[in-house]
Amino acid sequence: MADDDNLYLQSIALSANSPSRLADLNQELIDSLDKLDYADYILYRVVLRSKYTGNYRAAAYIHFLAARLLPVDPAMGMRAYHELVATRAMLGMIATGLICVAVLAVGLFLIRDPKLFAAAIIGVSGAAVLSGFPTPREFLTLMPYIPDRLPENMSWIDAFGRSAYFFINPGPDFSMFGTTPRSNFVVLSFVAAVLHGTAGSHSHI
């Protein structure tokens, strides 16, 4: 839970009213890593992330509300601060998770076709069962620091296989059972697709 993604999401939420402050900190991070001679692909990843601040508005807004609810006291000790950050993270995750579960329940309730309803339940159950398979970290298609994952050292069949594995178990960061904004999106777009299938028109897009 205390990973870079969540900490960065909280940073985006905190700087909702001052995006230039976040931009300055991102620039300082990029310059610092450059001075420390980090590899290009790491710098590139940090640059990518620095430009990826508007992508999760709904989740960032919910975390922003959590931060407003639990403000930092400048005099507080580090232990109290860490507990506050953890509580804010959990509040944000519970709130976004509840929204997704509620929309999923309403979406399933609106399905009138019994076969489609059964298929949708299988979709959710199947994803849950497959989440027991090995996590896809070892299946990431290309990794710049692992020799056999460089494009020039990998056959197309290997690359297809590694990418396709994400259809089996996308792992906690990507699946509909995760706590990231991407996981929230998977649940909500699944409901959109199921309603799209049931209505046969774009009325639910």
Place this chain on the structure above:
Amino acid sequence: MLAVAIPFHASAGLIVLTLFVASNLAFRPLEVIRPMPMACIAICVALAVSQESLARLLGFNSIIGIASLLLLLLLSFGLYQLMKRFDLKPARLGNFLNSTFPDRITADIVIFLFLWNVSLAMVLGRLVYLDFASVAYLWSQFHARTAAILQPMLITAIAMFVLRSVPQVSSRYVVVLSLALLLVACARNYTALRDPRPQYVRTLANMEARRLAAFPYTKTPPLADEGLWYYAMLRCLDFNTRELGLVAK
């Protein structure tokens, strides 16, 4: 409904929206080119484009973006017209898709899988010529992540296909069996369900200890310090301190 999902992840929203719109324009254009569906699509596109970052990172700007969108629309609708001109009866093809895969999800997923494989082949063919530290890294993640987004839809589509093919199977029993499976899977994954905060606090305390002991610090193996960098950033924002202080001035 997709308009609710897009604010949670705009880039993923654009991918799913493109899939929906392209497959419908190609095979059911008359259903799409009506005021209400077009208005819904326009709202989704506006929402996605207003906050989307991926296209810009891939080198798209507003002009290229609009041109690509127009090209996609022309290609999708043009495919329909072309098939009509050559008497390939796109409506029949649409009907074929709808009858072979009697729901929209399955048909859309089949189209998606085709596009996914074709584009993966194209990207892999090009990757060896690209600089890893630029677009190759992003493209390498792109297909796997797209597959992850569509995993539950794909399982639903396969289940739908099987259930339609075997009509004698009762949907009620399938639902009960699936819910039982869901319970087992949840029990298996969450038997150790507990408050995650103590672990989170321990991780943050470790990061703080490293921050104090090692700043300005020496680098560690690839990506191992990402959490620490963003912890330092969050701390700066929370306590309104000026700098991350990763390197000595």
